[in-house]
Amino acid sequence: MYDVIVVGARCAGSPTAMLLARKGHRVLVLDRAEFPSDTMSTHFMHQSGLARLRSWGLLDRLAATGCPPITEAVWWYGDLPIRGSAPAYDGVAEAYAPRRIVLDAMLVDAAREAGAEIREGFTVRELIIEDGTVVGVRGRSHGGQEEELRARAVVGADGHRSLVARTMNAEVYKERPSITVAYYTYWTGLKRGYEVYLGNEQQVAVMPTHGDACLIVCALPNAEFGRYRADVEGTYHQIIEDTCPELGKEMREHGQQMEKFTGTKDLPNFYRRPYGTGWALAGDAGFHKDPVTGQGIADAFRDADVLSTALHRVLTGTGEWDQEMANYEETRNQATAALYEFTCLAATLQFSDRMRQAFTVLSYDQAEANAFLGLVAGTTSVIEFFSDEHMGGLVERSKDVGDRERTLTRQAAATG
Ligand SMILES: Cc1cc2nc3c(=O)[nH]c(=O)nc-3n(C[C@H](O)[C@H](O)[C@H](O)COP(=O)(O)OP(=O)(O)OC[C@H]3O[C@@H](n4cnc5c(N)ncnc54)[C@H](O)[C@@H]3O)c2cc1C
Known part of the structure; x- marks a missing residue:
């Protein structure tokens, strides 16, 4: 017993x-x-999960497996980069994708x-x-x-x-029924960090992992599963071409696909x-x-x-x-x-007008960019970030070109 x-x-x-x-x-x-x-799973591990691994005495063991620590993220919304680092969770600043x-x-x-x-x-x-x-x-x-x-x-x-x-x-x-469908595989030969490309109802994420490789996953709305069913490889590359053509070019010129595609619509x-x-x-x-x-x-x-x-x-x-x-x-x-x-909202792969405006501010205000990245890392309150007060403030600022100039000037001063 x-x-x-x-x-x-x-x-x-x-x-x-x-x-x-x-x-x-x-x-x-x-x-x-x-x-x-x-x-079947991609495997980005945010700071909140890693803090638990550390409390169990296993974070050093994970680091010793040779998985590269991830200290910076770049999320692209069109040509706007949201670059930064999520605030640390309980002292854990890095992420991993083992x-x-x-x-x-x-x-x-x-x-x-x-x-x-x-x-x-x-x-x-x-x-x-x-x-x-x-x-x-x-x-x-x-x-x-x-x-x-x-x-x-x-x-x-x-x-x-x-x-x-x-x-x-x-x-x-x-x-709620399945919202997205996603396929992924692994690539070597690419010089890429943790990157997310937010496209028009399609999304690409790149995660560096073991063996100098990176996982690249491409998501579509679940209703478009037929595209993947008809042609997984063609659809995967088309999403990359539509969303992040520079990445597609690097994959064609330097990338080697390591494994067959894996994916599911059962989410x-x-x-x-x-x-x-x-x-x-x-x-x-x-x-x-x-x-x-x-x-x-x-x-x-x-x-x-x-x-x-x-x-x-x-x-x-x-x-x-x-x-x-x-x-x-x-x-x-x-x-x-x-x-x-x-998560259910993000999975629609669509953005409200106010989110689109907010992305402008996130692209030049480092503190706001870090706070945005902290949403998924568990270090930024979803409720506070999406409050009318905070989002309204971002929308107002997005209309103010002077705000952008002042922030860039402050950043330039801070970096000498
Ligand atoms: C496409 C995709 C991408 C994902 N990406 C991420 C990501 O980037 N980051 C993240 O944090 N999460 C991600 N996830 C989610 C993550 O994979 C799961 O949340 C996680 O695996 C849950 O772990 P679990 O132990 O609960 O279940 P599982 O990992 O499903 O493990 C269940 C285990 O139970 C065993 N089992 C089941 N039934 C029986 C039985 N009858 N007898 C014996 N054994 C049984 C199975 O063999 C399996 O080993 C992703 C998931 C998918 C599908």
Whole structure:
């Protein structure tokens, strides 16, 4: 009998298991994948997620994998560059875009080192439910016999199509259909940093990663999936040509494509009630959203932290299940509500008139540019940034050529 069985060993599952094992609990992690294992995901990690890795003692280990730190971003809106650095989060100033085959294996190793038992290549087929309470799982290793495994709690960290959530009919709320479709691949031979190109209902992002390579992802509205279905390669390059032709030229002249294209149109947006009697959800299983703002990994890490603390309290008799799990859900929802709305808005790949005007100011005011970049890094309040007062101020300033001149003069003075 385990204290906790965790289904899924990636960004939500392994840290949940690691943190519980570090607190002395008997934890089993089951994943049908065998690590190192890649998964369909781009992998920009903002400062908020990295601060959690640091608190777990794993940030230095990530840096040691050879992934380049990202200290500056350039977002282009047409020919307006919004260049800067998001404010640091809890002292973490840099971002990273580590390949998932590296990151996920590192997380699995850390869970194992903490004392969690990890069974790779094990598929959970069903939950064991007694008197309405989840008490374990049934499943099998590749080619093995079916096994019954029991625990005091089962955590579904099993992704957005979660077997645990579907079996327990977890309530879904704030649901929105898929908004974008995105395809990506990796390139070498390019001299590029972290760049985002905001086009007209299309978007390109470049992320430097392991092996002197960069990932380039191209997104379209979900309704235009037919373009990708007809011709993935042609559509990918056409988006780059339309949105950032200079990048396209460099790719043609110097770039080597490293892998085939990967992509999906299955990017639904929803929350699930993340618990019931004997079971809880973490990561994408409980909260899934469009990847356009790159929040999934950091959200999974936060869930691991908060859920493992709640489970520890229940397992040690210092907390009561319903109360601890309600707090867990509340914490998650409060932490993510504004960014969820921003993500769903950003995923439309469209911009309001006032946002277009604001981009003008962001292109020359360093503090405002940094604040904008902090929206996705978790260091700028979405509510304050998009308040009528702040956005109204940016719009007014965008009409004032003198403001632009004064700001440029101040910048010139500051840089000597
Ligand atoms: C195209 C795309 C781009 C993205 N880009 C970013 C980005 O730039 N930055 C970012 O932060 N996030 C990004 N995300 C989101 C990110 O990938 C997810 O939020 C993150 O992977 C969630 O981790 P997880 O552990 O909750 O789930 P998952 O990564 O889905 O892991 C679930 C695990 O559960 C296992 N599993 C499932 N069912 C079973 C079963 N029955 N038995 C055994 N094992 C099972 C699976 O094998 C898998 O290993 C992107 C996602 C997509 C699709």
